Amino acid sequence: MRKNGCVAVGNTEMYYVSFGNGNKKLVVLPGLSDGLATVKGKAWILSLPYKKFFSDYTVYMFSRKNEMPEGYAIRDMANDQVMAMKNLGIDQACLLGVSQGGMISQYIAIDHSEMVTKLILAVTAPNANAIVKETVSNWIGMANRGDHTALMADTAEKMYSEEYLRRNRKYFPLIAKFTKPSGYDRFLKNARAILGFDSRKELSKINCPTLIIAGSDDHTVGNDAAFELNRGIANSELFVYDGLGHGVFEEAKDFYDRVLEFCNQ
Numbered sequence: 726m727r728k729n730g731c732v733a734v735g736n737t738e739m740y741y742v743s744f745g746n747g748n749k750k751l752v753v754l755p756g757l758s759d760g761l762a763t764v765k766g767k768a769w770i771l772s773l774p775y776k777k778f779f780s781d782y783t784v785y786m787f788s789r790k791n792e793m794p795e796g797y798a799i800r801d802m803a804n805d806q807v808m809a810m811k812n813l814g815i816d817q818a819c820l821l822g823v824s825q826g827g828m829i830s831q832y833i834a835i836d837h838s839e840m841v842t843k844l845i846l847a848v849t850a851p852n853a854n855a856i857v858k859e860t861v862s863n864w865i866g867m868a869n870r871g872d873h874t875a876l877m878a879d880t881a882e883k884m885y886s887e888e889y890l891r892r893n894r895k896y897f898p899l900i901a902k903f904t905k906p907s908g909y910d911r912f913l914k915n916a917r918a919i920l921g922f923d924s925r926k927e928l929s930k931i932n933c934p935t936l937i938i939a940g941s942d943d944h945t946v947g948n949d950a951a952f953e954l955n956r957g958i959a960n961s962e963l964f965v966y967d968g969l970g971h972g973v974f975e976e977a978k979d980f981y982d983r984v985l986e987f988c989n990q
Contacts, residue, residue, distance in 0.1 A: 726783075727768040732809045737792035739809045742768035747781035750815050751988060754787060754806065756824030756848075757861075757919065758880075760912030762904065763788035774981045782988070785815065793914045799825075799922045803832035807840060819843040819988045823974055824945070825915065831924045834931045843988050844935040847980075848943060848971045850950035851957060852923040857946050865916050868909040877901040883944045884972040928957030935961035936987045938980070940969035 727744045740763045755764070764771060764786050775784045790805050806829060810818065820841050822830025827849025834841045850857055860883055867876040878897045882890065906912070935958050939951030955963040964983065966973045974980050 727772055729766050729768045731765075732812050734790045734805050734809050734812070737790050739790040739805070740765040740788045741785055741809070741813075742771055743783055743785045744768055744772035744775060745779040745781075745783045747779065747783055749782045749988070750818035751775075751778060751782045751784045752787065752810060752815065752818040752820050753784060754820070754822045754826030754829050756826050757864075757912070757915055759788050759825075760909075760915035761906050777981065777985055782819075785810075785813070785818075789911075789915060793911065795914070797914050797918055799828050799918050800832045800836070802829045802918065803836060807833060807837045810840065816840070817842050819845070821845040821847065821984060822849060823847045824849055824971065825919055828919065828922050828924070831928070831931065834933060834935075835924065835927050838930070838932060841933050843990075844931065844933050845938065845984055845987060846935065846954060847938045847974055848940065848946060848951075849954070850946040851925045851928055851954050853920050854947055854950060856944070857950075858920060860945055861916050861919050865913060868912050868916070871909070873905040874898055874901040877904065884970060884975075886940075886942070886969050886972070886976060889972070889976060925953070925957060928954065929959065931958045932960060934987075934990070936984075937961055937963045938966075938973060938983065939963070940966045940971060940973045942968065942970045945971040 726746050730741050731738045732741060742764045771786055778784050787809060789802060817840055820830050827846040830846060834844050864876055877900060881897055937951050937954050951963055955961050966977050969976050
């Protein structure tokens with residue numbers, strides 16, 4: 726079963742996709758790329774990495790809500806995400822947060838612990854550290870200038886391993902040509918929210934089993950972020966992919982197997 730859906734959240738809506746037929750629930754929150762393109766209408770393509778989940782799980786992947794106010798913070802996103810889950814009848818779930826989605830997931834686990842059975846934090850950080858601030862601030866500048874080619878190229882350079890970049894760098898301008906959004910308001914609101922994020926003093930409130938996944942060469946959130954999360958979350962384990970960076974969820978062939986194994990423990 727694959728579904729493209731939309732759920733009410735306050736005075737607006739939130740796009741989501743779902744796939745699988747299982748009784749267990751996995752909720753997936755993507756990163757800042759959601760500010761450029763939502764999950765709307767993409768159930769089939771987004772379901773491909775999750776095929777092994779289908780028999781036991783129903784997987785839900787959410788975008789941020791459609792209308793975001795100025796000053797929209799990560800904690801606001803977490804509260805709206807919980808509202809969307811409850812409106813869909815999701816009372817408990819394993820929660821996979823990737824990059825900015827991992828920041829949102831931290832606050833869900835802190836403020837709504839009853840909703841989260843297992844937490845997977847992938848290539849994320851407990852705060853906007855110096856590397857995060859520099860990276861995201863540069864992306865904000867590119868978006869403000871409307872320089873989509875530079876934004877896509879720098880995002881890729883910050884995400885992927887050198888081997889991947891050597892194979893694919895020549896395609897970045899072409900990809901940028903076909904992915905430029907009509908505007909950057911959504912991206913900018915998401916990006917600015919990252920700059921104000923800091924959960925470090927509250928990580929001890931996360932009490933569910935937690936898996937932290939990182940790459941050893943992450944140029945987006947830095948290499949110390951995962952270790953800081955691991956130290957701050959008592960019931961957590963850390964796995965680092967050697968030689969990979971922020972794009973481990975695309976480059977590591979066993980990433981989703983690892984997530985599934987942890988959810989099934």
